[in-house]
Amino acid sequence: MAAAATERKIDRMIQLLVKNATVVVSGPKIASQIGVPHSTLGEWIKKLRELGLEIKGHVGTGYQLMKIPDLLVPSLIQAELGKGQIGQQIVHYFSVGSTNTAALTLAQRGARHGTVVVAEEQTAGRGRLGRNWYSEKSNGIYVSVILRPPFSPMAAPILTLMAGVATQHALRAATGLDPDIRWPNDLLVNGKKVGGILTEMNAELGRLHAVVLGIGINVNHGEMPAELKPLATSLRLESGRTWSRVQVLSSLLRELENHYLLLLKEGNPAIAERWAAASSFACGKRLRVVTREGEALATTTGLDPTGALRVRYDDGREESLVAGEVIEVK
């Protein structure tokens, strides 16, 4: 059975309890504000408890939220956003296969520009190059944003770079950490990956219907699985403290809005310049370049305005990379 998006009533109930955290809210008040009969309130409270919220019942007076949950539900995120289009519509799942798959389906059904799909957990999270994305419950951010840019499908790579720069700004603003960007889309802290971006689209020849920017961020993972440890980390592991996922995600959505508008207004060079300034991989980096044709050693020589990474191979050949993987050689 396909996963169900979080009901609007559950979202509203969480919002009400969070707003009144630590005080007792009366049963009739909760029932009337979320629009359910008072007689069914017990069932709704049970659902919330099953979802992991710690709620204490006080006989004759009402209910009290014992701990503010760090849940990425629409009402808590939207309270942190401005009037931009990204995040006006948010679809939340407690558990879903992949937010990118869900977003592609919504896009096909006509979801509007800026629609966001977010999950507490993914059971089939997807990474680039056919890899899996480790999506531990409640500790990461797994989010997909539907964009409907007035571009041709050829312009999709610049959107990935735009998302990389926006994510870097958001992480910096929310945590004070200073992530690097590895071309094309990996966010690194102390040389290890904390975030990645998977861009997918709904297009036909020459016509772009929708782009889905799927962003995964390892936020509060206390330990990475053994096979990922050498390559991946979390914001918590690098900073020694946990972070509010609500704050990190809302910062990310605000930065995506800002950078998308910048791209529309000033065009590709504005993003390419910012990416080049933000990434230690843009120029002079020694790399092993892995493409479908094979592997070779190279040095980066800059980013072209379309978002392709220019490299000079050790045998003197030059190339602009639009796909593939680069591994730093120290």
Ligand code: BTN
């Ligand atoms: C990568 O670095 O390989 C890209 C990782 C992208 C992961 C995110 S998590 C949200 C969205 N849904 C997915 O299934 N993948 C992306």
